[in-house]
Amino acid sequence: MLRIAYYLLMLLSILICTPCAATEQSVNVPRESDTAKKCAICHYRWVYTFFVEHKSTPIARLEESKDTVGETKMCLSCHDGSVRDSRNKICNTPSHKSGVIPSDRVTIPPNFPLSDKGALLCSTCHTPHSGLTAGESLVTTFKREPNINSSFCIRCHTKNLGGLAQGNHPLNVSVDHPPEAIIKAGGRFGTDKPNEVICETCHMAHGGAGDKRLVLPVRDSHAQSILCEACHTKKPKKPNDPETNRYAHPVDIRPDSSVQIPEAWSSGEKVVLSVQGELVCFTCHRTHNAADKDFLLNEQAGEDGLCVRCHKNQSKVLQSTHDLRLSQHPQKSPIDVPSARSGPCGTCHAVHTGKAPFMWARQLPSAATCFEGYCKSCHAPGQCAEKAVPRNSAHPAAKAASVNTAGLPLFNDSCEESSQGKVACMTCHNVHNPSPVTAVTETGKKGQYLRLGEGGQGALCQSCHADQNFIKGTPHDMSIASPGYRNALGKAPAQSGLCGSCHLVHGAILKEYMWGAPVGTDVPKEWLKAEKPSRNIMVSLCTGCHEKEGIGAKHVPRFGLHPGAFYSRVSEIANKRLKLNICLFTPSGGTSPMGGIVCSTCHNPHQWDGKKKERGTGLAEGTITTSFLRPDLPQLFCTICHGTEAMFKYLYFHNRPARVEKKEQFPFGDLQ
């Protein structure tokens, strides 16, 4: 009995112990402890306790042993200084991404392992098992494959290849002079060609600047684009650096209120600014996967363009006659790209190779000042817009403004916008907006390209010449006084606008007062008492209309001018005694204390009632307080020379019978 019990116990013991032995034999792991350790020192899951015994310990959990061999923590366990000190590269940004699932722009080769979840590991690129080949002498970092001229990078980053054709920065091209700044910062050049540009010329896997791990920063607050500028030295304009202060698009500045930087481009990519919000090369450019493949831009330049995404105020140039894509004009941009390809802006503006301020693409005519040179570089005989050469301008230009320009731009001698500058074509014209549009053609919207053009005819003039705006609604407003009237260009008031009936900036008959209305004689025969002055243009400007055959025939004065209007006695009095701001006019139309008494001495043709700075109310018959008479005329002028008697002379000066017959009340009772 005992013997049976003994054998049963022996059998039981053998059965109990058998599973352990069977497990050990089945896994076939190295049993020599040190050999196992050499693998398991990184392959944590292969530690005997986990792999064979499948158990946890109080200080190590079995479930935490999975998938750790290539993780950051495992690598850091030696690269924390205890074997090598790679703390900064492993732990601190910027470093090559790990722990994230690769984007669709990356193609991971089959022999580059990912985590169980498909995420990048340190061991995706690195492995202690692959010895270096003889061809790799530049780096010894246990890469999974040899890295010859960045060949390792492009194993995964395949979509960053192909150069401009694929919207990527060219690779494997030579640069003339490898920038010392890049080499000093750790950038490398390839060896297949002299100074060959490779991935690692600009990027480094660990370290560098930004999330792209660039060898030099592109968004640093003090050195925004130095990586780009290290090679592309002659392109950007840095306002504070005279050496690079070229006629190129500025960088390193914050965009002002005239531009609107979008949040993102059409691709959805966020617009890049420097850390301080300044423009950098990467604001417009993208070195990989660029939308525009010729210039590596974030938007297609040939369409409506990257420029107008920010410069929205200029967007109305699209589909205008200044949008040379429509006219298919053979004119090429300075970078030898046809207008149809360079986009709406590239024909006139060369972003990096301008020849004048505003990144002006064209050579300014040597004879022209910059005040009109920009326009004449196209709108001149022999130039691309020779069919649209404007008539000569009579408006003062290249001079300081004598009036408040109310925000219209002025330009200094360097053609830069300045509040203390001078009047130029661009003061009145906005070449980016055809308004007011006069016609819509196949070659775009035609128009006058006037600033404030949307405000209607005359709005631009009124901006500077506000006091002259009171002419509207008066008998001098041709749109109500004589709609059939035609100015010197044959344009009716509705076409010429409020001011254009008499004044023409381009195509004036007389330069004086940009006169575009009829010019009369010095002494109309209708005058009862013919004054015979020396020729004074100020008389003939009025008599052009106010004569028997003119549109002002109903208001031809019987007595033309003040007696002795041009005698020196008058001037002497005016000069020595009056010392007042009285309009005495020289023969050429200028005002001078030594000038003569002409129509405009007493009349302001732009204001119906001298005492009321307001527009007219229609075609009312004039009185002695209206009739375009200057305010306080009797007190300021007549009575000084003529005493109180002047009131009667004043009253009956032009048309005594009418005034007598009408028995108008004399307005100056205290002087009567």
Add this chain to the structure above:
Amino acid sequence: MRSRAATLPAVLLIVAGLIAVLHGTLHAYTVYPAKHLYDITKDFLQPSDITIGKDHQIYVLDGVNNCVKCFDAQGRYLFAFGVKGTQKGEFNSPLGIASDKAGRIYVADTQNHRVQIFTPGGEWLQSVDVVSAKGEKPSDPTDVAIDESKQQMYVVDNDNHHVLVFSLPGYKQIASWATEGDQRNQLQYPFFIAVGIDSSVFVVDVINTRVQVYKPTGDVVGTIGGWGVDLGQFYRPKGICIDPDNQIFVSDSYLGAIQVFNRYGNLKGVIGDEKGDVLKWKTPVGIAVDDRGRLYVVDMIANQVNVYELIGKKINKP
């Protein structure tokens, strides 16, 4: 009689079988409970080591930032010294730090191949160049320890697998211990070092996953720990410190635990919380224990220092 003789081996066999089955599923161990007091964070970038100076001032070696940051006994920031460079008082990726009884601070200025000595206030006092022997790699001093009773300074030369001995006060190198290897008196990437109450020298031998113990004369006394992930074993031993009772604390940066050994290398327990659960850190590296029974743990990846009070009683876990 014969039946009794046959029964005894049978019983022994059964007991042995049961032990074999139960082995590995039962771990009786002791937890040294620690009460969390506070954490120190001060813009650290992978800090590596810590030492407690005079008046319990806390000096944290913030090596990636190339500076030492000093805190008072309550963990309040006081000052920092050091910037990246090669001049006096400047650092290049230092890794180890120690202090002496006078409060002087010793920094293993690793990639400048030297040890720099500072006053408790951070004023530079002296530099000791760590020169490797001819034919060896440039020296790679990763830690330093002072034994004033023996008038010796010990410097770990990580890349050359040595412990270098300097005499005090002249800081003249007088000996070099160990060669590369995994045998007795051999080291594979020694990292941190500490001196015991009895002047024993404890060298964390990282790749050999052990602590090698030396007499101050350079004779090997023995080793502590070994390869593995169980109690009493190491996977990545890193930090080491000795408490006033001559207990040896060793951190394992991968397992995230701190184990306690006696002077003979026997496991005493593992640091846990007040409930008796094993405390785990992300990457515990440099550690220190002060005379108040406070345990300081540098958690490298977490970029912080955790401060605990060691509670005297121990908790036995089945």
